[in-house]
Amino acid sequence: MQEDIRPQIWAMGSTELNELADVIKARRQQIRQQEMNTFQVGEKVQFTTKRGELRQGVVTQKNRKSIGVSTDAGSWRVSPSFLNKVVAPEMFGGL
DSSP states (O other), rough: OOOHHHHHHHOOOOOHHHHHHHHHHHHHHHHHHHHTTTOOEEEEEEETTEEEEEEEEEEEESSOOOOOETTTTEEEOGGGGGOEEEGGGGGTTTT
């Protein structure tokens, strides 16, 4: 953090902490929505599974908190923060 706000948080009362929690929740929702908007149904994406396996697939649906991805190993619900778009090789002149 640019400025350590922990002492200010420790000095807050219950009402102020509840207000802070609401602001943090709203900001997280905004970030999640921005991440969701970067992906469209039909796009090729990739992600790493909990076992460390790289999977590629196609976005099949956008849920409230996750994105449905169809891969050769089945369907997955993935948080958009774990997804990356697959860049086609022709975009780099065939390199």
